[in-house]
Amino acid sequence: MIVKVHPSKASGVIRAPQSKSIAIRLIFLSLFTKVKLNNLLLSDDVIDAINAVKALGVKVENESTFIPPDKLEVKEKYIRLKGSGTVLRTLIPIIAAIGGEVVIDGSESLRKRPIRRVVEALNNFGVTFSSDSLPLKISGKLNVNSVKIFGDESSQYITGLIYAFHILNGGKIEIIPPISSKSYILLTIDIFNKLGSDIKINGNEIYINPNKLEEYNGEVPGDYGLASFYALTGLISEGNITIYGLWKPEKYFGDHSIVEIFRNMGAFSEYYNGKWIVKHSDKYLPIKIDIDDAPDLAMSIAGLSAIADGISEIQSIRRLRIKESDRVNSIKNILASYGIESEIKNDSLIIFGKRRDLLKYAITDCFNDHRVAMLSSILALIKGGIILNAECVNKSNPNYWQDLISLNIKLSIE
Numbered sequence: 001m002i003v004k005v006h007p008s009k010a011s012g013v014i015r016a017p018q019s020k021s022i023a024i025r026l027i028f029l030s031l032f033t034k035v036k037l038n039n040l041l042l043s044d045d046v047i048d049a050i051n052a053v054k055a056l057g058v059k060v061e062n063e064s065t066f067i068p069p070d071k072l073e074v075k076e077k078y079i080r081l082k083g084s085g086t087v088l089r090t091l092i093p094i095i096a097a098i099g100g101e102v103v104i105d106g107s108e109s110l111r112k113r114p115i116r117r118v119v120e121a122l123n124n125f126g127v128t129f130s131s132d133s134l135p136l137k138i139s140g141k142l143n144v145n146s147v148k149i150f151g152d153e154s155s156q157y158i159t160g161l162i163y164a165f166h167i168l169n170g171g172k173i174e175i176i177p178p179i180s181s182k183s184y185i186l187l188t189i190d191i192f193n194k195l196g197s198d199i200k201i202n203g204n205e206i207y208i209n210p211n212k213l214e215e216y217n218g219e220v221p222g223d224y225g226l227a228s229f230y231a232l233t234g235l236i237s238e239g240n241i242t243i244y245g246l247w248k249p250e251k252y253f254g255d256h257s258i259v260e261i262f263r264n265m266g267a268f269s270e271y272y273n274g275k276w277i278v279k280h281s282d283k284y285l286p287i288k289i290d291i292d293d294a295p296d297l298a299m300s301i302a303g304l305s306a307i308a309d310g311i312s313e314i315q316s317i318r319r320l321r322i323k324e325s326d327r328v329n330s331i332k333n334i335l336a337s338y339g340i341e342s343e344i345k346n347d348s349l350i351i352f353g354k355r356r357d358l359l360k361y362a363i364t365d366c367f368n369d370h371r372v373a374m375l376s377s378i379l380a381l382i383k384g385g386i387i388l389n390a391e392c393v394n395k396s397n398p399n400y401w402q403d404l405i406s407l408n409i410k411l412s413i414e
């Protein structure tokens with residue numbers, strides 16, 4: 001798919017895209033309780049989650065109702081995922097807790113992503129792994145209720161262990177610091193506890209005391225990280241955007257913090273009763289920010305930093321290299337294509353902002369990374385641009401290109 005974006009001024013009111021992080025968590029909850037998701041958006045990552053729970057015996061009706069089996073078992077000998085790191089790294093501890101033997105594989109992108117920390121944490125505790133990357137054969141059954149795991153690679157393993165200890169009727173996770181992407185661990189705990197579980201986090205230790213979970217029947221809430229690209233269409237092209245379907249931002253730093261981040265960079269950016277309202281500014285301020293707790297925001301912050309009046313610094317970029325693409329290189333490449341200079345300094349990306357009228361026209365690839373395509377599409381609003389392999393947005397938001405059109409953005413899809 002090739003998308004041609006023409007210079008546009010975005011404006012309008014739009015529903016936030018569904019949170020794939022929450023959708024995946026809710027689908028995995030069907031291991032324990034009935035889950036009905038209304039109007040579920042079937043992104044590639046959500047389809048990965050559906051296929052994962054089907055392989056564990058969950059009955060799926062109309063791709064929206066998920067009914068737990070009487071007994072959890074690994075029913076398939078081979079599970080083929082597309083590209084979801086969240087599904088993969090949540091699934092591995094779950095399979096270890098259920099026990100059995102299965103081969104997991106994924107896309108070329110997913111095969112490049114590490115699973116080292118969960119393999120070293122569970123190896124020799126009843127479970128054996130054929131590799132620390134895909135394709136991976138898992139055999140055996142976890143025989144402990146307390147696990148120590150490094151937190152420096154991915155929070156997704158800890159999410160998976162929380163599910164695993166619900167299967168094993170309780171347990172303890174000790175995270176060896178640093179605890180990276182902590183906002184996603186807090187999201188998992190919050191979702192479980194809101195449905196009746198009893199999970200406590202105390203420093204770097206998590207105690208799981210499972211209770212019977214209530215059923216879930218409802219919508220998937222909006223995603224701040226994905227919605228931030230809609231907000232950026234207005235901020236970059238001097239328009240105003242209202243995004244609805246978002247929950248009240250939490251106190252801890254996470255994807256929802258982008259509302260405040262854009263405000264701190266000079267935009268009008270406020271949350272009122274489920275709506276995020278953004279209005280452009282004539283001038284944006286540079287920012288210095290550590291994104292280790294919410295790494296997905298790097299792309300959106302880079303987008304506004306590109307036209308900020310000064311030098312911005314995005315810190316803790318190391319783990320961006322193990323996402324769907326090496327996002328440090330992807331961001332640098334996309335910015336450079338549109339005429340924005342940046343450089344790597346230790347564990348930071350330094351971005352030299354420019355006046356928006358100095359941005360260039362560009363033809364870019366998205367490096368098989370949905371968020372890279374979204375960043376490029378935003379920067380193309382000034383002088384235009386072409387995005388190659390633009391179907392990559394289907395990983396998280398298949399509606400992305402049509403949603404941009406609904407925001408008065410002139411683009412054609414070939």
Ligand SMILES: O=C(O)C1=C[C@@H](OP(=O)(O)O)[C@@H](O)[C@H](O)C1
Pocket residue numbers: 020021022085086153154155156159180181184295296319
């Ligand atoms: O748990 C989740 O839903 C996610 C966790 C994060 O990954 P890491 O914990 O590997 O940083 C994030 O990048 C990903 O998009 C979604």
Ligand SMILES: C=C(OP(=O)(O)O)C(=O)O
Pocket residue numbers: 045083084085086087296323324371396
């Ligand atoms: C990295 C991402 O997701 P995942 O790790 O689930 O592939 C993402 O959505 O940017």
